[in-house]
Amino acid sequence: MGIFGRIYEFLRGDVRGRRNRNLVAGAVIVGALMLVAVFANLIAPRRLVEPPPEPKLVGPSLLPKPRITLGTDRLGRDLGAMLARGTRTSLAIGLSAAAVALVIGAAVGIVSGYAGGAVDNALMRLMDVCMAFPAILLAILIVSILGQGTAQVTLAVGLVAIPAFARLVRGQALVLMKQEFILAARAAGVSPVRTVFTHLLPNCLPLMLVQTTFTIATAILNAAGLSYLGLGVRIETFEWGAILSDGKDRLLAAPWIVMETGLVILIAIIGFNLLGAGLRDRLDPRMRS
Amino acid sequence: MVRFLLKRFGASLLMLVAVSVFTSWMIRQIPGDPAKAIAGEKANREAVERVRTEYGFDRPFVVQYAKFAGRLVRGDLGRSYQTGDTVAREIAVYLPATIELTLGAMLFGTTVGVLLGVALAYRRNTWLDSVGTSASLVGISMPIFWLGLVLMYVLSYKLHLFPTGGRMDVRLDPVHVTNFYLLDGLITGDATAFWDAFRHLILPAVTVGTIPLSIVTLMTRAAVIEELDKDYVKTARAKGLRERAVIYRHALKNAAVPILTISGLETAYLLGGAILTESVFGFQGIGLWLLAAVEARDYAVIQVGVLLVATIFIVVNLLTDVAYMLVDPRIRTERA
Numbered sequence: 001m002g003i004f005g006r007i008y009e010f011l012r013g014d015v016r017g018r019r020n021r022n023l024v025a026g027a028v029i030v031g032a033l034m035l036v037a038v039f040a041n042l043i044a045p046r047r048l049v050e051p052p053p054e055p056k057l058v059g060p061s062l063l064p065k066p067r068i069t070l071g072t073d074r075l076g077r078d079l080g081a082m083l084a085r086g087t088r089t090s091l092a093i094g095l096s097a098a099a100v101a102l103v104i105g106a107a108v109g110i111v112s113g114y115a116g117g118a119v120d121n122a123l124m125r126l127m128d129v130c131m132a133f134p135a136i137l138l139a140i141l142i143v144s145i146l147g148q149g150t151a152q153v154t155l156a157v158g159l160v161a162i163p164a165f166a167r168l169v170r171g172q173a174l175v176l177m178k179q180e181f182i183l184a185a186r187a188a189g190v191s192p193v194r195t196v197f198t199h200l201l202p203n204c205l206p207l208m209l210v211q212t213t214f215t216i217a218t219a220i221l222n223a224a225g226l227s228y229l230g231l232g233v234r235i236e237t238f239e240w241g242a243i244l245s246d247g248k249d250r251l252l253a254a255p256w257i258v259m260e261t262g263l264v265i266l267i268a269i270i271g272f273n274l275l276g277a278g279l280r281d282r283l284d285p286r287m288r289s
Numbered sequence: 290m291v292r293f294l295l296k297r298f299g300a301s302l303l304m305l306v307a308v309s310v311f312t313s314w315m316i317r318q319i320p321g322d323p324a325k326a327i328a329g330e331k332a333n334r335e336a337v338e339r340v341r342t343e344y345g346f347d348r349p350f351v352v353q354y355a356k357f358a359g360r361l362v363r364g365d366l367g368r369s370y371q372t373g374d375t376v377a378r379e380i381a382v383y384l385p386a387t388i389e390l391t392l393g394a395m396l397f398g399t400t401v402g403v404l405l406g407v408a409l410a411y412r413r414n415t416w417l418d419s420v421g422t423s424a425s426l427v428g429i430s431m432p433i434f435w436l437g438l439v440l441m442y443v444l445s446y447k448l449h450l451f452p453t454g455g456r457m458d459v460r461l462d463p464v465h466v467t468n469f470y471l472l473d474g475l476i477t478g479d480a481t482a483f484w485d486a487f488r489h490l491i492l493p494a495v496t497v498g499t500i501p502l503s504i505v506t507l508m509t510r511a512a513v514i515e516e517l518d519k520d521y522v523k524t525a526r527a528k529g530l531r532e533r534a535v536i537y538r539h540a541l542k543n544a545a546v547p548i549l550t551i552s553g554l555e556t557a558y559l560l561g562g563a564i565l566t567e568s569v570f571g572f573q574g575i576g577l578w579l580l581a582a583v584e585a586r587d588y589a590v591i592q593v594g595v596l597l598v599a600t601i602f603i604v605v606n607l608l609t610d611v612a613y614m615l616v617d618p619r620i621r622t623e624r625a
Contacts, residue, residue: 129307132599134561137579141595144583145318221432225565228434229580244435251442258442262435269430 013282023278029271033087040088044081049238051075060256071256073247079257083264085238090220090268093154093239097219098212100158105165106208110196112166113173124170127163135160135218136225143231150239153232157222161215168211172204206283213276217269224265240265290614301607308599309361313354316592323588327370357592367589371582376593379578384597385468386456386574390567391559393494398501399552405502406509406548407536413514421506428503433562437496437569444492451492454571458485493570497562501555508551512544519543545616553609556602 011024036043055076061069070080112123130138135157142156176182176199185195224241226232228248233239235246240261247257324341325332332340341347345356360367366376409421445453452458456470463482466473471490474483516522517540525535564576571577575594582590 125304125307128304129311131557132304132308132602133595134557134564134598134602136561136564137595137598140564140580140583141315141319141591145315145320147320217430224432225434228565229568231583248438251438252446255442258435258438262432262439265432265435266427266430269432270427273426273430 010282020278020282022274023282026271026273026275026278029267030275033091033268033271036084037088037091040085044078044084048078048081049085051077057250057254059254060260070260071254073243073257074250074254079243079260082238082243083240083261086240086243086261087264087268089150089233089237089239090223090241090265093150093157093223093233094216094220094272096154097158097161097223098215100155101161101165101215101219102208102212104159105162106169106201106204108162108166109169109171110173110200110204112170113177114192114196114200116174116177120170123166127166130160130163136222139222139226140229140231143226148231148234150233150237153223153226154219156226157219160222161219165208165211165215168207169204172207173200176200176203206279210276210280210283213272213279217272217276220265220272221269240268293614294611297607297610301603304603305600308603309358309596310354312592312595312599313357314350316588316595317350317353319586319588319591321586323370323586326586326588361593366593369582369587369590371585371587371590376590379590380575380593380597382468383573383575383578385470386572387560387563387567387576389469389471389490390493390497390563390572390574391556393490394496394498394501394559394562395552395555396498397494398498398555399505399548402502402505403509403541403548405506407513407541409506409510410513410517411532411536413510418510422510425503425506428499429507431499431503433496433499434565434569436499437493437566440492440496441570452485452489454489456486456489456573457482458489461485489572493566493572496566496569497559500558500562501552504551504555505548509541509544509548512547513540516540516543546613549609549612549616553606553612556605560598560602 011020011027013020013023055074056072057074057076058069058072060071060079061067069078070083073079073082108123108127112120133141138160139156142159143152146152146155182195182199185199190198220240223232223239224244227239227241228245230245233242235242244258244261244265247254247261251258322337324337324344324346327344328337328340345353348356357367364377366380368375369379372379405421409418412418441451441453445451457463461482463473463479464477466476470486471483474480474486513536517536522535522540525539526532530539563574564579566572567574567576568580575598579591579594579598581587582594
């Protein structure tokens with residue numbers, strides 16, 4: 001069976017005797033966004049995202065004549081093309097931020113769960129302290145330390161996602177540590193590093209995959225929120241939140257900028273959330289029929 | 290139970306100390322020279338240095354923190370470098386706004402959410418259930434700054450149903466006793482001011498409350514469905530109780546703990562949402578105050594403001610734990 005056959009089988013798998021509609025819908029939305037992100041420069045060639053010499057504010061039109069368009073922004077640039085390029089930026093931020101949270105969060109969670117005792121206590125209290133702040137507030141503080149820009153924003157929204165990740169993985173690791181195969185491995189003298197990599201980590205993978213998917217959604221949302229507040233990605237970079245933030249001052253003259261951009265963000269977040277929920281159902285053995 | 294409460298209270302206090310250390314440390318990582326910020330751009334080097342020694346910015350972190358904590362314990366929150374006003378006075382102005390906003394959002398989210406959740410559970414697997422569940426999923430995924438703009442555009446600008454922002458019509462100039470505008474309206478008996486403040490509060494509160502509303506709806510639905518399958522519900526039905534009584538007096542009561550847990554956890558969302566929403570609606574609360582302070586590098590305000598938000602969060606969590614015990618006798622005996 002080829003890779004596509006496997007993906008098809010995976011998507012079709014039943015959960016509690018029912019089709020996993022969440023997984024399919026999420027995969028379709030996220031898949032479509034990924035395609036737009038990869039081919040952003042083809043879909044949105046440079047001439048469309050550069051301001052024309054005589055800027056005109058044009059509303060969206062669904063009629064083929066003169067042409068189907070999502071309208072323009074205040075500088076006369078094609079909003080559809082800007083959003084396509086924004087897809088690339090926003091997804092890149094979401095994926096990289098989730099990667100940051102995954103690597104650090106999983107490491108903290110595994111160490112905490114494996115070591116237990118004082119190490120566990122210290123690490124978890126540290127996570128508690130971080131979780132006493134609303135994520136967006138912590139992200140605001142981090143960008144005011146790091147400065148504005150795509151990389152800084154990515155790091156900020158990634159760092160604030162660590163505590164939730166660490167807690168989740170630690171919980172799973174604690175459960176696993178009490179199970180017989182791990183006790184057996186430790187009794188047989190398998191080194192801690194080996195136990196972690198051959199027993200603990202593989203059994204945490206499904207959970208980590210689900211959490212990563214949800215984290216991508218919140219990271220995109222938080223990054224857009226930072227840009228909305230004018231603290232995130234600079235306006236010259238096409239990013240969903242930055243486009244929306246730029247359009248909010250023209251809410252009355254050009255409402256389509258805010259409406260369409262927000263709708264794109266909403267659909268993307270729904271996509272990742274559906275994918276996460278679908279994966280959770282699919283990967284949890286208790287849910288299988 | 291008293292022992293548990295004391296333990297929980299002590300843990301919260303320790304947490305607050307840790308949070309304050311963490312905040313102070315974070316604030317000092319923000320680039321820029323606080324001494325220069327206070328002295329002003331035109332100040333010469335001597336003036337800047339004088340400010341530095343005066344405020345103790347040249348001392349090690351531990352000393353600075355100890356000084357800050359010492360003043361904090363005595364109730365001295367410092368002064369805003371921007372306005373020269375005491376931070377305590379500024380909090381008295383801005384905090385009531387945020388509390389009104391989050392309480393309004395919470396009230397909206399939990400009451401509507403519980404009612405909706407019960408309705409969906411009662412009609413599970415019907416079209417109404419599918420619509421409600423899907424709508425909740427959309428709600429959970431909502432970029433709330435966008436939701437705020439959409440509500441404002443449609444309901445305020447187009448349909449003129451609500452004011453477009455702020456906390457109160459600038460033409461009104463009522464007496465502010467507590468700075469809780471709704472409460473002030475009641476105390477002074479000024480119906481116009483009360484009604485105006487209420488109208489200004491609705492859209493922001495709905496905006497902040499949408500994500501909690503969706504989560505509470507889904508949680509209530511799941512929890513009630515689980516209870517409806519249990520034997521005691523069958524007994525209640527068998528003895529001829531009306532369905533309404535079965536659901537509200539029996540099933541919902543037992544489903545209360547998971548619903549409470551979620552409502553407590555929502556505080557973080559509410560406070561985070563408040564920062565964004567205040568910015569959308571120009572609602573002068575802690576969120577806008579903090580954002581302005583971050584922009585102006587007003588360290589005194591940022592430090593106390595961030596600590597304040599974290600304190601609210603910790604206190605609400607503590608209260609949620611207490612609420613558990615009041616609601617569920619099982620937890621009361623288990624932990625005591």
